Amino acid sequence: xxxxxxxxxxxxxxxxxxxxxxxxxxxxxxxxxxxxxxxxxxxxxxxxxxxxxxxxxxxxxxxxxxxxxxxxxxxxxxxxxxxxxxxxxxxxxxxxxxxxxxxxxxxxxxxxxxxxxxxxxxxxxxxxxxxxxxxxxxxxxxxxxxxxxxxxxxxxxxxxxxxxxxxxxxxxxxxxxxxxxxxxxxxxxxxxxxxxxxxxxxxxxxxxxxxxxxxxxxxxxxxxxxxxxxxxxxxxxxxxxxxxxxxxxxxxxxxxxxxxxxxxxxxxxxxxxxxxxxxxxxxxxxxxxxxxxxxxxxxxxxxxxxxxxxxxxxxxxxxxxxxxxxxxxxxxxxxxxxxxxxxxxxxxxxxxxxxxxxxxxxxxxxxxxxxxxxxxxxxxxxxxxxxxxxxxxxxxxxxxxxxxxxxxxxxxxxxxxxxxxxxxxxxxxxxxxxxxxxxxxxxxxxxxxxxxxxxxxxxxxxxxxxxxxxxxxxxxxxxxxxxxxxxxxxxxxxxxxxxxxxxxxxxxxxxxxxxxxxxxxxxxxxxxxxxxxxxxxxxxxxxxxxxxxxxxxxxxxxxxxxxxxxxxxxxxxxxxxxxxxxxxxxxxxxxxxxxxxxxxxxxxxxxxxxxxxxxxxxxxxxxxxxxxxxxxxxxxxxxxxxxxxxxxxxxxxxxxxxxxxxxxxxxxxxxxxxxxxxxxxxxxxxxxxxxxxxxxxxxxxxxxxxxxxxxxxxxxxxxxxxxxxxxxxxxxxxxxxxxxxxxxxx
Numbered sequence: 001x002x003x004x005x006x007x008x009x010x011x012x013x014x015x016x017x018x019x020x021x022x023x024x025x026x027x028x029x030x031x032x033x034x035x036x037x038x039x040x041x042x043x044x045x046x047x048x049x050x051x052x053x054x055x056x057x058x059x060x061x062x063x064x065x066x067x068x069x070x071x072x073x074x075x076x077x078x079x080x081x082x083x084x085x086x087x088x089x090x091x092x093x094x095x096x097x098x099x100x101x102x103x104x105x106x107x108x109x110x111x112x113x114x115x116x117x118x119x120x121x122x123x124x125x126x127x128x129x130x131x132x133x134x135x136x137x138x139x140x141x142x143x144x145x146x147x148x149x150x151x152x153x154x155x156x157x158x159x160x161x162x163x164x165x166x167x168x169x170x171x172x173x174x175x176x177x178x179x180x181x182x183x184x185x186x187x188x189x190x191x192x193x194x195x196x197x198x199x200x201x202x203x204x205x206x207x208x209x210x211x212x213x214x215x216x217x218x219x220x221x222x223x224x225x226x227x228x229x230x231x232x233x234x235x236x237x238x239x240x241x242x243x244x245x246x247x248x249x250x251x252x253x254x255x256x257x258x259x260x261x262x263x264x265x266x267x268x269x270x271x272x273x274x275x276x277x278x279x280x281x282x283x284x285x286x287x288x289x290x291x292x293x294x295x296x297x298x299x300x301x302x303x304x305x306x307x308x309x310x311x312x313x314x315x316x317x318x319x320x321x322x323x324x325x326x327x328x329x330x331x332x333x334x335x336x337x338x339x340x341x342x343x344x345x346x347x348x349x350x351x352x353x354x355x356x357x358x359x360x361x362x363x364x365x366x367x368x369x370x371x372x373x374x375x376x377x378x379x380x381x382x383x384x385x386x387x388x389x390x391x392x393x394x395x396x397x398x399x400x401x402x403x404x405x406x407x408x409x410x411x412x413x414x415x416x417x418x419x420x421x422x423x424x425x426x427x428x429x430x431x432x433x434x435x436x437x438x439x440x441x442x443x444x445x446x447x448x449x450x451x452x453x454x455x456x457x458x459x460x461x462x463x464x465x466x467x468x469x470x471x472x473x474x475x476x477x478x479x480x481x482x483x484x485x486x487x488x489x490x491x492x493x494x495x496x497x498x499x500x501x502x503x504x505x506x507x508x509x510x511x512x513x514x515x516x517x518x519x520x521x522x523x524x525x526x527x528x529x530x531x532x533x534x535x536x537x538x539x540x541x542x543x544x545x546x547x548x549x550x551x552x553x554x555x556x557x558x559x560x561x562x563x564x565x566x567x568x569x570x571x572x573x574x575x576x577x578x579x580x581x582x583x584x585x586x587x588x589x590x591x592x593x594x595x596x597x598x599x600x601x602x603x604x605x606x607x608x609x610x611x612x613x614x615x616x617x618x619x620x621x622x623x624x625x626x627x628x629x630x631x632x633x634x635x636x637x638x639x640x641x642x643x644x645x646x647x648x649x650x651x652x653x654x655x656x657x658x659x660x661x662x663x664x665x666x667x668x669x670x671x672x673x674x675x676x677x678x679x680x681x682x683x684x685x686x687x688x689x690x691x692x693x694x695x696x697x698x699x700x701x702x703x704x705x706x707x708x709x710x711x712x713x714x715x716x717x718x719x720x721x722x723x724x725x726x727x728x729x730x731x732x733x734x735x736x737x738x739x740x741x742x743x744x745x746x
Contacts, residue, residue: 010098015075018097023066025473026059028529031280033063036355037287037324038071046221046262048252049076051269052241052321054230055276057470058090064228064269065097067285077220078228079213083107089474100216102247104233105144105205106156112138114166115199116145118183125173128183130166131199139168142207147200150178156205210247214254221255221264231317235466237277239334240327241318249313252293253301260298266291266317270324272358277468280533284358288324291316326361328368337364339384342398343564343571363583364575371578380570387563394556400544401561408549415545418538425535432528435487435521439479447471480525488517 026033041047051064061078068074077098085091085101094101114132118125128145139145139159145168146156153176160171174183181187185197217227229251232242255264268288275281293313301309328334341360352360371377391398406414433440447468455464494500495513504513547557579586 010075010077011096012075014096015098016069018093019062019065019069022062022093025477026062026066028526029059029279029281029469029473030063030283031533032282032354033067034284034354035067035071035287036284036358038067040287040290041068041072041074041267042265042290043072043074044224046224046255046264047074047226048221048248048264048266049226049228049269050248050266050317050321051228051230051271052232052244053238053271053325053327054232054235055237055271055273055466057235057467058084059276059469059473060230060235060271061099061228063271063283063285068226074226076226076228079217079230081107081234089478100213100227102210102213103208105208106146106234108208109144109146109203109205110138112202112204116183116202117197117199118180121180121184126160126170128168128170130168132166134165135162135168136165139204140207144205145170146203146205147174147179147182148202150182153178155179214251217251218255218258221251222259222262227251237462237465241321241325244314244318244321246310246314248317249310250306253298253306253309253313256293256298257302264293266293266320268317268320268324270321270326270358272324272326277465279472282354284355286324286355286358288320291320323362326358326365328365333365333368335388336381336384337361337368339388339398340364340368340571343384343568344575367575367578367582370582374578376574377578380574383567383570387560387567390556390560390563394544394547394560396544396547396557396560397540398564400541401557401564406548411545411548415542415549418542418545422535422538422542425531425538429528429532429535432524432526433532436480436483436525436528439476439483442479443472443475446475480522484518484521487521488514491517 049064049068051060054060056063061076061080064078065076068076075098077100078094079102080094080099082101082103085094085099112130113134114130116128116130116133119127119129139162141159141162143159144156145159147154155174155176157174158171159168161169163169174180177187182200220227229248231244231248233245236242252264252266255262267290270284270286270288272284272286273281274283276283297309297313300306300312326334326337328337338361341357341364344360344364368377391401450471451464451468453464454467455461491500492510492514495504495508496510499506544557
């Protein structure tokens with residue numbers, strides 16, 4: 001019997017080559033992409049990577065591929081929409097990288113004839129009737145009945161039975177007031193029927209047979225491969241997770257039911273972006289705790305209770321994804337959380353890393369969802385929103401409010417310094433900007449056009465921003481080489497005719513000119529991008545400096561700084577009050593330390609007092625500690641500065657931010673986890689103090705907190721005495737926007 005042809009064969013060399021090429025563009029597009037928790041990825045055995053939210057159409061898989069390849073050395077076959085596989089360039093690349101095409105019913109919708117309505121939603125909400133419809137010809141059992149989009153939402157229901165051309169039954173009823181109004185004309189079911197109600201337009205989608213896809217997935221799993229899936233079903237730009245499709249659970253349960261010894265594990269992956277569609281934005285890719293499918297669910301699946309088994313596994317996956325993503329009910333709530341996170345600054349706090357920002361946002365969302373009806377939180381929300389409105393009216397950012405405490409001399413000096421720096425940056429950037437200008441313009445126009453097309457064809461998108469980054473990269477990838485080749489040909493022709501006006505010696509062969517052009521033009525463009533990025537940061541910092549010198553607006557800026565100081569105190573106090581109520585281990589696992597809280601333990605003393613611990617696994621923690629994870633003292637001599645524009649940096653070399661045991665990347669010995677500082681190679685180091693008991697440590701900790709409290713009080717007095725523009729400037733230099741950017745925490 002002939003061996004069955006593999007649906008999506010993967011060539012490792014082609015995979016790595018294409019991934020390397022695409023990764024160059026990803027590194028240029030994103031300012032930072034940091035992996036977190038990547039030590040949890042097994043190096044062997046079948047894995048099912050479940051990633052969400054799917055906020056960046058074709059960019060999400062590339063980032064997932066790159067991160068997993070670098071961190072774990074594994075290659076992934078991702079499930080991709082069959083509609084995307086029909087695109088010439090995307091489809092070819094996806095096929096060469098071993099992607100599996102999946103047909104989606106919502107990609108195959110067609111307008112239905114006539115209109116539909118619910119004749120009696122009270123007694124039978126599953127019965128749907130049509131006027132001028134042809135259900136027997138246009139619909140099919142197992143297919144979908146799709147309603148028009150309302151407020152960015154679209155409802156669909158599976159067809160259970162087709163009774164006739166103008167009558168059918170659904171498997172489950174439509175839910176939601178807006179959809180009830182579409183099918184009945186009523187706001188509430190109990191209202192009397194609306195006379196002359198014409199019904200709603202609709203679309204039908206066929207039933208899709210995924211047998212071939214499931215077989216391909218099971219084959220790869222049984223061979224110990226990795227499968228990647230975005231279970232929301234398609235990319236979107238919503239701030240919350242969409243309901244997960246059942247396919248991911250069916251794949252896991254089906255594979256384990258057929259081969260219980262295959263060892264399949266599910267890896268939840270959080271794709272956390274800061275302005276995913278914007279050039280030079282940031283991202284954190286977080287890997288959650290492995291999910292091992294319980295034996296009971298596999299047995300339930302085998303016994304025919306598939307719906308229940310799938311439901312339970314989907315709930316488990318969904319809850320795991322929530323622990324590695326930042327989701328909120330709407331965009332306004334997400335913006336509120338971002339503002340609160342910037343205002344939450346206990347005295348003595350430090351700058352947060354990108355991964356800590358994501359974790360803090362996640363905890364704040366969880367706390368807000370729990371206490372959103374609390375009167376204290378309601379009042380605080382109003383104050384924060386009012387503060388944000390003032391920022392928008394003045395055209396400044398939160399971190400720039402601090403300019404209000406600068407002296408006039410410092411503001412003038414800083415403004416002149418940055419104008420000169422901006423002029424230098426402009427001169428360096430201008431050649432690359434002119435040369436690469438056509439690509440910039442084309443990417444902008446085409447990405448906006450494709451965004452509108454995607455929004456019109458989608459049932460879940462809000463603005464269609466999830467496709468913008470993809471099309472910017474695709475257009476740049478296609479046009480940039482053509483543009484560079486065009487410039488190189490022009491230089492070659494110019495050299496051939498008159499040696500560039502006699503500037504090129506006769507002994508220089510033409511092929512050297514061509515080679516130099518193909519190297520020089522991309523280099524000029526890259527330099528322009530890097531310097532242009534810094535220049536834009538400088539340009540954005542000029543407005544608040546000008547406002548600080550303007551007599552009509554300086555008072556507004558000073559008052560805004562006072563409002564910020566008051567709000568920061570209120571936010572910090574409320575979080576420190578409600579935090580322990582919601583999280584029992586609030587003080588032990590907090591991201592931003594609060595040195596004034598009685599009973600707080602210095603991280604340094606904790607490190608010396610107790611050896612490595614295994615902390616309770618919790619979604620509320622920034623990162624669980626394993627027995628192999630050394631706790632690094634936060635001493636000045638041990639700190640390391642992260643490069644601002646680092647991409648895919650290995651933070652594991654910095655003990656404070658380590659996301660996996662050092663033994664994976666260094667020595668295989670576990671000796672490093674037995675005492676000593678990070679990277680001490682296992683040699684125990686003696687402390688410089690004579691602390692030998694918990695009582696001594698507590699006494700030292702108490703003294704440290706007392707000294708910090710006194711220092712904080714003296715700081716507050718100094719700040720209050722130098723509140724206006726003529727006060728002490730505080731600070732030794734003008735700084736740069738890059739330094740101010742770090743104050744924002746992102």
